[in-house]
Amino acid sequence: MSSGLTAWRHGARRQPRFREPRAARTTNEQGRTFVKVDQRPRILIVLHQESSSPGRVGHMLIEAGYQLDIRRPPLGDQLPQTLSQHAGAVVFGGPMSANDHHEEFVLRETDWLAVPLKEGKPLLGICLGAQMLVNHLGGKVDGHRDGLVEIGWYPLRATEEGKRLMHWPEMVYHFHREGFSLPKDATLLATSDNYPNQAFRYGDKAWGIQFHGELTRMMMQRWVVHGAHRFELPGAQPGRDHLGGRLIWDMHLKRWLGEFLERIFGRPAAR
DSSP states (O other): OOTTOGGGGGTOOOOOOOOOOOOOEEEOTTSOEEEOOOOSOEEEEEOSSTTOOOHHHHHHHHHHTOEEEEEOGGGTOOOOSOOTTOSEEEEOOOSSOTTOTTSHHHHHHHHHTHHHHHHTOOEEEETHHHHHHHHHTTOOEEOOTTOOOEEEEEEOEEOHHHHHHOOOOSEEEEEESOEEOOOTTEEEEEEOSSSOOOEEEETTTEEEESSBOOOOHHHHHHHHHHTGGGGGSTTOOOHHHHHHHHHHHHHHHHHHHHHHHHHHHOOGGGO
16 A cells, blocks of 8 residues: 555555564573563564554564564554664555645654654655655655556666666556655666656665565455555556566565665674
């Protein structure tokens, strides 16, 4: 799900909540049981619905050795005043727009992005998260001039800067009707025809992508079912192409995502 699709807010069914591994319980020689404190570094996960999940971004970060600190600002969760106790942050997508200034949490969250930027913490914005970052940096978020959307699988082209950084997938999955300008002093890493700003880096630690690599198969199935009315929008692909494209392109997208997350956050043992 992605920004600019506000009508989903009240209509989508719940997705299964993302579950982290439970805290380990240990019994000592005296038979007393206690909970072992988790010493893994934390990544702040910012979600925008009760039903939202970090999907395989969450799974990959856990496998890399991190624990997740999940916050949902629209539900009243507060974001930390500092990330001194976190190794970085990921801000995910959602059905609202980064331009929904009547939503107080949108304004607060956009302003809050100053925290990781000032503290030099790794930050990844996905779709809505990237658009909030663009607004924070003085850029612009709006729809396509001809009303076109990206809902389905679309070609991605790495820029020369992007190619020097890593290998990129040829096709990526989208679900949005708004895009963003490239912020001043940001580096464009990937582009496409209808929405030319697909991925960027700002400084050494802040990154934004317009597309979705985090979707599990179950997540995509739910988006396709509950977002079917969006497939009539100009430029959107029919539902059969969403899951059909996944069979062809998702393996490459998943491999890229793992490499991309490691480039942004590294691994705890290497920090």
